[in-house]
Amino acid sequence: MESDPSLLKTLLTFSERFGQMLSRILLTVLYYGLLGPVALFYQRCADPLHLRKRPSGNWTAWDDHGVGFKAARRQD
Amino acid sequence: MNVLGLSFDYHDSSAALIKDGVLVAAASEERFSRVKHDSSLPKLAVEFAIQKGGITRDELDWVVFYEKPFVKFERMLLTGLATFPRSAGVFRESMQRWVSDKLWVKSHMARKLGVPKKKLLFAEHHMSHAAASFFTSPFADSAILTVDGAGEWTTATMGIGRGNKIELLKEMRFPHSLGLLYSAFTAYCGFEINEGEYKLMGMHPYGTPRYTDKIKQLIEVGEDGSLWHDMRYFSYHFSRNDTLSTAFEEHFGRPRRDPKESDKSLDPYYCDMAASIQAVTEEVLLKMLPHLHEVSGGMKSVCLSGGVALNSVANYKLMRDGPFEEVYIHPAPGDDGGAAGAAYWAYNQICDQPRGPALDHAFLGSEYSDEQIEAFLRENDIPYEHIADDQAFYQFVAKALEEGQVCGWFRGRFEWGPRALGARSIIADPRRAEMKEKLNSTIKFREAFRPFAPSVLEERADEFFEIPNAEKHFPARFMLYVAPVRAEKRDVLPAITHEDGSGRLQTVFKDTNPGYHQMIKAFGDLTGVPVVMNTSFNLKGEPIVESPAHAFNTFSLSGMDLLLLHNFIIRADAKKKIAETRFHLRHEGDSVLQMVS
Ligand SMILES: [Fe+2]
Numbered sequence: 001m002e003s004d005p006s007l008l009k010t011l012l013t014f015s016e017r018f019g020q021m022l023s024r025i026l027l028t029v030l031y032y033g034l035l036g037p038v039a040l041f042y043q044r045c046a047d048p049l050h051l052r053k054r055p056s057g058n059w060t061a062w063d064d065h066g067v068g069f070k071a072a073r074r075q076d
Numbered sequence: 077m078n079v080l081g082l083s084f085d086y087h088d089s090s091a092a093l094i095k096d097g098v099l100v101a102a103a104s105e106e107r108f109s110r111v112k113h114d115s116s117l118p119k120l121a122v123e124f125a126i127q128k129g130g131i132t133r134d135e136l137d138w139v140v141f142y143e144k145p146f147v148k149f150e151r152m153l154l155t156g157l158a159t160f161p162r163s164a165g166v167f168r169e170s171m172q173r174w175v176s177d178k179l180w181v182k183s184h185m186a187r188k189l190g191v192p193k194k195k196l197l198f199a200e201h202h203m204s205h206a207a208a209s210f211f212t213s214p215f216a217d218s219a220i221l222t223v224d225g226a227g228e229w230t231t232a233t234m235g236i237g238r239g240n241k242i243e244l245l246k247e248m249r250f251p252h253s254l255g256l257l258y259s260a261f262t263a264y265c266g267f268e269i270n271e272g273e274y275k276l277m278g279m280h281p282y283g284t285p286r287y288t289d290k291i292k293q294l295i296e297v298g299e300d301g302s303l304w305h306d307m308r309y310f311s312y313h314f315s316r317n318d319t320l321s322t323a324f325e326e327h328f329g330r331p332r333r334d335p336k337e338s339d340k341s342l343d344p345y346y347c348d349m350a351a352s353i354q355a356v357t358e359e360v361l362l363k364m365l366p367h368l369h370e371v372s373g374g375m376k377s378v379c380l381s382g383g384v385a386l387n388s389v390a391n392y393k394l395m396r397d398g399p400f401e402e403v404y405i406h407p408a409p410g411d412d413g414g415a416a417g418a419a420y421w422a423y424n425q426i427c428d429q430p431r432g433p434a435l436d437h438a439f440l441g442s443e444y445s446d447e448q449i450e451a452f453l454r455e456n457d458i459p460y461e462h463i464a465d466d467q468a469f470y471q472f473v474a475k476a477l478e479e480g481q482v483c484g485w486f487r488g489r490f491e492w493g494p495r496a497l498g499a500r501s502i503i504a505d506p507r508r509a510e511m512k513e514k515l516n517s518t519i520k521f522r523e524a525f526r527p528f529a530p531s532v533l534e535e536r537a538d539e540f541f542e543i544p545n546a547e548k549h550f551p552a553r554f555m556l557y558v559a560p561v562r563a564e565k566r567d568v569l570p571a572i573t574h575e576d577g578s579g580r581l582q583t584v585f586k587d588t589n590p591g592y593h594q595m596i597k598a599f600g601d602l603t604g605v606p607v608v609m610n611t612s613f614n615l616k617g618e619p620i621v622e623s624p625a626h627a628f629n630t631f632s633l634s635g636m637d638l639l640l641l642h643n644f645i646i647r648a649d650a651k652k653k654i655a656e657t658r659f660h661l662r663h664e665g666d667s668v669l670q671m672v673s
Contacts, residue, residue, distance in 0.1 A: 020172070027168045032161070039160035048154045049251055051307050058252055058302035062233060062244040065144060065200060072197040072426050075182060076146035 081419030092416035097432030142414035147228035201227025208417030209379035210237035212435035224382035225255035266333030281576035283347030301364030385409035407438035408493035437588035441490030496612035498592030518635030
């Protein structure tokens with residue numbers, strides 16, 4: 001039996017949209033359910049964005065991610 | 077040794093090839109793909125660079141990405157945590173993009189470029205900026221300042237370059253960012269972010285900087301030029317669509333300008349705002365530089381890099397009023413230049429290779445031979461004339477300009493970076509005031525207030541602009557200074573003299589752009605003014621032309637009078653539509669999410 005290309009395209013579009021919707025739902029659940037409690041705790045003990053003003057300027061020492069080939073190969 | 081640098085996944089994706097320390101090819105993907113600000117993996121630009129370098133993919137020793145993707149991902153996560161629960165939307169969308177695409181940069185590069193993973197390296201974003209500027213500079217040792225919107229975490233750095241090594245010393249981190257501050261005001265004044273910053277800069281001379289104090293109430297500027305933003309006024313750290321919060325608009329007492337209005341007229345309030353943010357930007361940079369001068373132990377020169385170094389109004393003032401004797405800026409100081417920077421970093425810093433020559437020109441793109449141009453014209457049945465003798469051709473062009481004709485000038489390898497420097501330029505007579513209106517309304521189809529740039533012979537630049545010893549100023553070669561037009565010359569050059577008496581000059585050198593130089597000289601011999609009006613060879617929203625076909629298409633769609641493909645002359649009555657040269661005519665700027673992630 002030959003497959004209908006337009007049907008296949010519709011199915012593909014549907015599954016892509018469905019997948020996107022599903023991932024949005026999952027990410028929303030993850031954000032509020034898992035990240036939320038951590039975030040509330042984190043906001044009390046850390047200020048990674050320096051939202052609170054620092055007393056002596058906002059330059060910090062350069063955060064070096066290592067030197068040489070080993071560090072250069074890393075993505076972090 | 078062959079090192080390929082790449083920047084993509086953000087804005088203006090690019091590829092640059094270094095062959096034994098020499099930058100042999102560098103180009104943005106948009107020139108080939110015809111998608112303005114194309115951010116995809118630059119396959120076409122890579123293809124071009126490899127072919128231009130005369131090598132195969134197997135002969136690449138290293139392929140270097142211009143940033144550390146996992147560090148950026150960490151920033152997205154921690155920003156999400158720090159701004160919970162306001163960041164729900166941005167978290168969802170950015171995670172979708174990261175998980176489905178951006179986290180797999182290494183695999184994508186290996187698979188799509190056919191390069192083994194062991195040859196892939198990753199530079200830090202601001203190290204790429206620093207390397208692009210320092211390693212292509214003429215300085216053995218230099219201080220380095222990089223300032224942009226945001227890299228991974230970093231938004232600005234100070235460092236020192238010595239020989240073939242760079243040491244970064246200090247950084248400023250997201251969300252505190254001079255680049256993002258400028259972008260916030262770009263949005264407030266009704267322009268697209270990551271697109272309209274030029275317009276804001278072009279608008280500033282129409283205003284008075286009366287709101288600098290009010291702007292400084294949103295931020296704290298240290299004596300060392302460090303910036304701290306009161307983030308209650310901004311929202312780019314948690315919003316998908318807004319850079320500014322309601323508090324920002326309440327603070328200034330007026331809402332942001334409707335983007336639909338921004339291109340149509342000059343509202344005095346927003347002109348004043350443009351002037352004010354320009355003044356604050358200059359003030360911050362003029363505080364950073366003395367601090368860097370001190371930190372560097374009084375070095376004589378400085379290399380500037382990052383998107384903020386495209387602010388050519390500020391650059392000139394940094395050169396004139398800053399503590400450094402000499403300033404260098406790479407022709408592509410933005411993220412496109414990160415491709416070249418990443419390659420230089422790997423070559424010099426990581427592989428410990430000696431420095432190559434300074435970059436004294438930007439002609440690193442593709443080129444077409446006379447035979448290819450003629451074949452194109454014949455295949456498409458386009459009538460043309462050809463003047464074989466160069467001098468006779470330059471005199472013909474000079475005469476055409478003098479008569480008021482607007483010419484598309486296509487010659488040699490196209491330029492690296494955002495500026496047209498006489499390889500893909502539209503040129504006209506700067507002595508005719510009406511040329512500004514003609515170019516804006518019938519050729520570029522852009523805002524009437526935007527200025528046009530002059531190309532001037534380097535040896536006579538000081539006669540027309542306040543730029544003594546012009547040969548020393550590398551940024552002026554790359555059109556990265558806006559200098560005052562000498563008072564007595566402003567009436568001579570009305571079409572390129574901006575509202576405040578300034579001009580974004582390009583100094584043209586005999587050695588690095590001989591054809592363009594000789595044509596301007598011929599125009600000077602004819603008129604006494606060795607200056608031409610130069611704007612990029614594109615329509616509004618179109619990438620600058622790459623091939624004769626693109627050039628002919630743009631010529632046909634605009635009000636240009638002559639098209640000059642090398643010494644081939646095509647007249648306006650030859651204009652017609654040819655099918656294969658489509659482009660995306662309008663770029664709508666980036667979303668806030670794209671800007672910060
Ligand atoms: Fe950058």
